[in-house]
Amino acid sequence: MSKRLQVILEDAEMARVRRVAKAHRLTVAAWVRQALREALREQPMYDSAKKIQVVREAASNAYPAGDIDQMLGDIARGQQDGLDS
Secondary structure (H helix, E strand, O other): OOOOOOOOOOHHHHHHHHHHHHHOOOOHHHHHHHHHHHHHHHOOOOOHHHHHHHHHHHHOOOOOOOOHHHHHHHHHHHHHHHHHO
């Protein structure tokens, strides 16, 4: 569903928006939508401090892992079993 957004601009700002939209061969509405989408893409989805905190917490924990040679052997056997079926 689409929603309407109303933005109030000074006359000089609106004139500039019209010129830029025209230069891109877009309507003002299409140019504004495009500009908003670009601006939103540049914004982080999450707070970077929170991301760093989560990574640090994860890195501070020791997680169990098997012996690498055993894991590689299990993978190879699993691949071979899949080929034999």
